[in-house]
Every structure is written in structure tokens, then in C-alpha cells.
Amino acid sequence: MEPSLVNKVNEWLTPTFDEATQAAIREMMTTNPKELEESFYKNLEFGTGGMRGIMGVGTNRINRYTLGKNTQGLSDYLKQAFPGEALKVVIAYDCRHNSDTLAKVVADVFSANGIHVYLFSELRPTPELSFALKHLQCHAGIVLTASHNPPEYNGYKVYWQDGGQLVPPQDEAIIEVIENVRYDAIQFTANADLIEYIDSAIDEAFVASTLANASFNTPKEAREGLKIVYTSLHGTSIKAIPAVLTAAGYTDLNIVKEQAEPNGDFPTVKSPNPEEPEALTMALQLADAIGADIVIGTDPDSDRLGVAVRNTQNEMVLLNGNQTMIIMTAYLLEQWKRAGKINGKQFIGSTIVSTPMMLELASAYQVECKVGLTGFKWIAKFIKDFPELQFIGGGEESFGYMVGDAVRDKDAVGATLLVCEIAAQAKAAGSSLFQELLNLYLDHGYYKEHLISLTKKGISGLQEINQMMIDMRQNPVAEINGQRIVCIEDYQTSKGRDVLNGSEFELTIPKSNVLIYYLEDGSKICARPSGTEPKIKFYFSVNAPLASLEEIGAVEAILDEKIKNCIADMGLDA
Template identity: 80%
Template sequence: MEIKQTILDKVNEWLSPNFDSVTQTAIREMMRSNPKELEESFYKNLEFGTGGMRGVMGVGTNRINKYTLGKNTQGLSNYLKKVFPGEALRVAIAYDCRHNSDTLAKVVADVFSANGIQVFLFSELRTTPELSFTVKHLNCHAGIVLTASHNPPEYNGYKVYWQDGGQLVPPQDGEIIELIEALNYDEIKFEANDNLIQYIGEEVDAAFHQSTIENASFKTTPAVAKENLKIVYTSLHGTSIKSIPTVLAQAGYTQVHIVKEQAEPNGDFPTVKSPNPEEPEALTMAMELAEATQADIVIGTDPDSDRLGVAVRNTEGKMILLNGNQTMIIMTAFLLEQWKRADKITGTEFVGSTIVSTPMMLELASAYGIECKVGLTGFKWIAKMIKDFPNQKFIGGGEESFGFMVGDAVRDKDAVGASLLVCEIAALAKASGSSLYQELLNLYVDFGCYKEHLISLTKKGIDGLAEINQMMIDLRENPVDEIDGQRVVCIDDYENSTSTNRITNEVEPIHIPKSNVLIYYLEDGSKICARPSGTEPKIKFYFSVNTTLDKVENFKAVEAELDQKIKNIIAAMHLN
């Protein structure tokens, strides 16, 4: 195949003496035997998305390697010096279980130290929420975690955190990216100043674990309830093994059964097809152990421990996986009730959610007389809410992609704190003769029965990106008037910052940052969202439908009705 000149120009730069012999040998081999892979490796620069920068590991500008991460770190170092002139700069660095995460973390630490910046580097793998906590705990100016979250084994990533412990948001992200893009590779300072690299571990762990227990456990649960709750837990070969067993034990939970085959951190994730607790298959071994131990609840986390999967027993005693919207609703309702009982709700509090998550969060917040702030996809936006509204108290928040955050000690989705919280709720429910699942059904009776569904279409490479872009163009330029017999009453276009009433043709502005997202609202309250992923080669379609539930006994029939409604919408949109 013929390789474009723009790509050859990049390739030739990487064959210069600024790059090591291993890199150059790999490039020459691709030129000889795999020009398609060469094109994929160099056709663009890796970009920051909703969860930082993620990509396949390898050589090239579109890959995760010492040079792309070195360039990021040099650009960030320059930015820190610009924003905090004359200050003694400090950064914290953590990494997960993925291949090369430890060596890439050391490269990042080297570059920071070479720029005169004090580095606090975890001596072993740690969770993403602990890194977020550490940034504030050690008074750092920024933080980095090397992780690709739940992506396949060939991926790695680079997430940047700011002083508040939250991920980068506009305008800082754009300003940093400009500095990175303006750099030449020969400007990267790789020679470490080892005197500026301090290894950290157990002392920070202890502070993080104590903070988690203070934020996510409640005295309403008697000790006997904790002792009676049977928990199955799996880290899916990831980092949460460093925190969750310790936190649960310190909080008083004695019946914790760990899936031993998945307890060892391993970047190959050998026992699962995908280390993503959103996918039921990932929790197969945990579910089997739950049956063997007659457990009440299953908890599974992704490799960097920001996502939490929860399975519980339904009214028939069968273990089922809850989705992210359901766990978010259960945890939010519990927190709100605890705050109400403690007489802590003044009307200035808020919970956080995202535009693709369940609208039921709005109903919950309204019932308790507080605000539900809704932002773009990604927990960095919920963290930004905390920073932007210092006079309002943040209670908790979540998003549909199995993420939740309790309080503001951690400023990213936190599977460590969420795991403890969901166990507290389950223990209290069991002690009162109920269950976590029963509590969910009670909420559906009180606030409306909501059902959500997600379809992810994977479109890899250059051709896949073009196909995703065309799908979004078609949805914008040729909007449908009705779906499954229901009129489209409103279209929110976050790229154009407009909300269009399809009945009156009135257009109102949307006052949150731009994003390539479209949401269709139907006259029966259904909601359909289309969004290209910011971290994976996918386009995602989110569906939310709802109706009333008069009593718990009718849930199965109502759920079947909502499932059918979702199937009809998918068929009408030709997505099946």
C-alpha cells in the first residue's frame, strides 16, 4: 500500500537520533512487513478524551510509549512552571497492573524530576481513587495515573489530575495540549534527578483507607449486621486488591470471600475476556463463588478501581448484575436519606450526574429538596461541579458507566468508597429483613420505574473513525420526527450548544461545554443519546424509558414492558 507523505514525514522524524534503537528497529520492521500498522501508528497524535489519554502500546505518535508520554509530561511541566511561577512544584504518580505501567510511570517521574519538580511516586501499583486523594493529601500541584481503565490488555493510558484532585477540564486541558503540540521531541528532558523522586506507600494508604471509612460508612449499621453480610469480591486482576479488602475489614466486615484466581494483579487479565465489570461475563467466577458461599452480594472492580460492578439476589433468590444506573440510584437515595435523618439537608446541597445517565437522579434530588447538577460524560465534570460551587455541599454522584463518588475527599469515580457504601446499604437492608434488590424496587414504586440500556458499536482504525463521524452527521442533518410511534419533542445538540423544541421550533442555548453528543427526547419520556466514545473506538447509544410502578409485585411485568419498548426503539433506529 502507498503511505501518505504526511505519515512518512512523522516516521522519518522517529528514525532520527532522538529516538532509541529499539524504537527505530520496530519502525523499520513495520515499514517492511506491515505498512497498514505503520499507518495506524502514525496517522494522528493521541488525544485527550473523557478519561485522559488512552491508546495501544507501541511505537508511533498514535501509540502509548516513552516518547508520547514524555512529551505530555514535558508539556505539563512547562505549564506548571507557567501557572505557578516561583513555587516549589509537587506532583504525585500512581500506576495500575497493566504491562509497562511501572516503567512508564518511572519515565514520567524522570521527566518531572529533570524539570526540577518534586515527585511522589507510589512504590507499587495503586488505585486511581487513591491517586486523586493523594494529590490533595500531599498538597501537590498535579497528579498522574498510568492506566487504561477497563480497555483490553494492549492498551495503556495517562490521566492528569489538578490541585483539587479532579481530572483536567477546560480551559486548562486545551492550554496544556497546545504546549504539548508545540514541543519537539528533542526538548523532552529524560535525565532524572533522583533526589527529587520520593517513593510513597503505606503511610498514604493508611490515610486513604481512613478517609474512605469516614466518608462511606454509617453508624446506622450495627456490627452484627456487618458480620452477617456475606460478600464475594473480585479485583479482576487489578489494583483494588490493594485497598478494598483492607477497607472492608477495618469497617467491620468479616465474611468477605475473595476470588483467588483473580486476586493476583496481571496485565493479561487471563481469566476474563474483558476486565470490565459492566459486562456480566467478567463476573462469572465471582457469581459462581457467590452460589458456593450463599453470598448476599458480589462486588467486582475494573483494573484501576474506579468502576464498580454489583450483583445481588433478586426476589426469587437468583444472583443478578445491577447496571450502573441502578447502583447509582440505590447509593444516592441512601445518602440522601442519611443526610435527611441527620438533619443535614438545608437546600444548598447537591448531587451530580451526567447527560447520559438515568433521569431518575433528578426525581430523587427533587424529592429531597436539593439540586441534581447534570454535566457531560466523565467524572471530571462532577469534580468540576464541586470546585465551581464552593458554597454548595456535594453529597455524592454517579454516572451510568458503573461509577460513583461519595463526598469530596476523592474527586473521581471511586470503586473503593462505593464498595464500602454499597455493603453498608446491603448490611442494613438485610438486618431489617429486606435486601438491596428490594430497596431498589421500593424506589421504583416511589419515584417511577426507569430502565436503561446501552449499545456500543466498535469501529476501529481510520475507516472506523470516518464511519462514526458519518453516523453523527446523519443524525444531525437528517433528524427523525418520530421513533416507535412516539414524536421526537426535543433534540439537544451539545456540539452546537442548542436545545430545539421540535413542536414549536424554539431553540434555546445549552450552557455546558461543547461535546459531540446528541440526545433525542420522545413524547412518552423516553430518551435516546448518541455519543462517540472519548477513550475507545466506539459509538455509544444510550436508551432510557420509564413508566409508573404501583406495587413491587408488578415489577416483572412492568420491566418486561420497558424492555420491549427499548427493543422497539432499537429496531426503529436500525441499530440491531
């Protein structure tokens, strides 16, 4: 091993670390040196959705020491940022293994630093943490979650005063403080008087807020007439979504019982990710058995939702994140328009890897569409940075949506209520959610997106991902699928280039390792290493006008062929 790596390992064999940790390291030294290297070769870093990693010992793992170091650094920073104030934080956690004990470790460190801690007594959805932070007027919030990652993962997400995740400049400043924290300086001994457990009172306030933000005067008969199948995929949304839908008046709610119990092993699915069709298999089977109108599934921490509805052949189909985002945004815009609330001082939010159709909707309703990097922290930052504008709603392709600004992160609880409102009203009017989507394509053009996600684990995987991005930057192709590349945006250099005339322009979005190609036929291809998983993702967006619904099959076939050819040209179909 490299000397720097040996030094890291040796530090963890000192009395600063408990005997169990030292014993686990010695075991790896003799039986699994490769795992030892993987555990220490780098420090876990904050990515798109906070810090996520495999649980275990070492600097590249989630454990009491890496999270204790984060929390000690955050405590130090809070004291610098708010001198003389009585500091308050709120902590929530999900269904994952060790989430409850790690949450208590985090609470202990905060309290040992003289900070008042509100700690949820049981697991709760991530959006409730964002809500609780503002509701309790805290300075920061933490949620222990790894979202939809596999069972061996956990994570640590930090939220700031506005209820949104850390963004510049706080993130870089906090990370700098954390990096300077020594492990022997972490204060683990709790001040029990400063830890206050919270539960039902916050739950009731969260439900009331969700009803106020995401319900739209749907008639009682329409709500009762919508047959819903819902699965929490063993996660936290079971603590909120049934209560919200029941309070709203949805009486025909059918829960997938086999997946209703929170369980960090996620025993009935390969992946607890509603982006994956397999995850909703049991829900779709129940929907067909009872003739349901809509299926909704959420990920473990309840920030993402998957939606399946009946198509024009009465078959259940899973909508992608771009489609659900378009449906919900168009509905909200129409509601605001009918209420006379659109006056040019409103905006919707999206991301650079999401469907360009959001820009079309914004133009049609004469509102602004603010586009940021991947992750809802950037949409939340727009709300904070532009207080003179009203935020209507926003989303991203990865199955997340945010209704209004009561929650400053993607919120599967509010989005579930909203999509049920749309479906119930459509059904009562003799339409359907799927038909409403087709109508939007007719009005604004048919946009179709596709995602290729390549998993590259470990040290070699990270090197391979880095090399792929280097190759695309240093050796850019001139055309894809017979279409010239007319523009390239490189968010790592903050430079865009008009390929046809050679001119360059500045990108105002913060730097990120993202590369986007724009083709002359309006297609868009984006390459982006994930900030939270060992993956590199390629996003494809193609579009075409749609003159009539009768043409949709032929137009869809053309778009599918475009995507297929683009993937082949880029060598991603192997």
C-alpha cells in the same frame, strides 16, 4: 503514504529516538505498512478519561516518547501557572504491562525539570491517586492506566490541584503547550534526589478517609452478617478494598483467589470490565457455592464497580450502573435528611447519558442535581465551581460512583464500602439491596436503561463513527417507535430545539459530540462517540409509573418492548 505521514515517520528515524524504536519502525515499513499508518496517522488525544491508546511506537501509540512529550509539556505549563513555587506532583500506576516503567519515565521527566515527584512504590488504585494529590498538597497528579480497556492498551490521566481530572481551561491550555514540545526537547535524564517513593503512610490515610466518608454506623452484627464475594479482576483494588472492608468490620469477605493477583493479561476474563456480565462469572459461581448476599467486582484501576445481589427469587442478578447509582444516592440523601443536614445548599451529580431518575430523587429531597458531560471530571468541576454547595454524592451509568469530595473521581473503594453498608443494614432489617431498589421504583417511577455499544476500529472505523453522527444531525428522524421526537439537544452546537413549536434554546454544558432525542412518552435516546475507545454508544432510557410491586413484571415487559422497538427503528439491531 501521505507526505505529512512520511515526515512523521522520518522524524522517528532520527537519533532523537532510541535504536529499538527505529528498528521497530523499519520492521513495520517492510512487513506491515498498514500498522505503520495506524501508528502514525494521528497524534493520541486527550479524551473523556485522559489519553488512552495501544502500546507501541508512533505518535498514535503509548510509549516513552508520547508520554515524555506530555510530561515535558505539563512541566512547562506548571512553571507558567505557578511561577516561583516549589512544584510537587504525585504519580500512580495500575497493573498493566509497562505501567511501572512508564510511570518511572514520567517521574524522570518531571524530576529533570526540577519538580518534586511522589511516586508510589507499587501499583495503586486510581482513587488513591486523587486522594494523595490533595493529601500531599501537590500541584498535579498522573496515573498510568487504561481503565478496563484490553491488555494491549495503556493510558495517561492528569489530575489538577483539586484532585479532579483536567477540565477547561487548564486542559486546552496544557494541550496547546504539549503540542508545541519537540521530541528532542524532552528532558529524560532524572534527578534522583527529587523522586520520593510513597506507600503505606498514604495507604493508611486513604483507608481512614474512606471509612470517614462511606461508613454509616452500621451495627457490628449487621456487618458481620453480610456475606460478601469480591473480585479485583486482576487489578489494583486488591491493594485497598480488603483493607477497607476489614477495618470497617466486615468479617465474611470471600475473595476470588484466581483473580486476586494483579496481572495485565487479565487471564481469566475476556474483558476486565465489571459492566460486562461475563467478567463476574467466577465471582457469581463462588457466591452461589457459599450462599453470598452480594458480589462486588472492580475494574483494573479500581474506579468502576459491578454489583450483583439476590433478587426476590433468591437468584443472583447483576445491577447496572444506573441502578447502583440510584440505590447509593437515595441512601445518602436519606442519611443526610435524617441527620437534618439538608437545607437547600446541597447537590448530587450525574451526567447527560445517565438515568433521569436522579432528577426525581433530587426533587424528592429538595436538593439540586447538577448534570454534566460524561466523565467524573465534570462532577469534580461542579464541586470546585460551587464551593457554597455541599456535595453529597454522584455517579454515572458506566458503573462509577463518588461519595463525598475526599476523592474527586469515581471511586470503587469508597463505593464498595457504601454499598456494603446499605446491603448490611437492609439485610439486618429483613430487606435486601434488591428490595430497596424496587421500593425506589415504587416511590419515584420505574426507570429502565439500556446501552448499545458499537466498536469501529482504526481509520475506517473513525470515519464510520463520524458519518453516523453527521447523518443523525443532517437527517433527523421525526419519530421513533411511533413516538414523536419532541426535543433534540445537540451538544456539539450547544443548541437545543423544541420540535413541536420550533423554538431553540442554548445549552450551557460545554461542547461535546453528543446528540439527545426526547420522545413524547418520556423516553430519552442519546448518541455519543466514546472519548477513550473506538466505539459509538447509544443510550436508551424509558420509564413508567409503578402502582404496586405486583405490577413490576408487567411494567418491565412494557419497558423492555419499548427499548427493543426503539433499537429496531434506529437500525441498531442488525
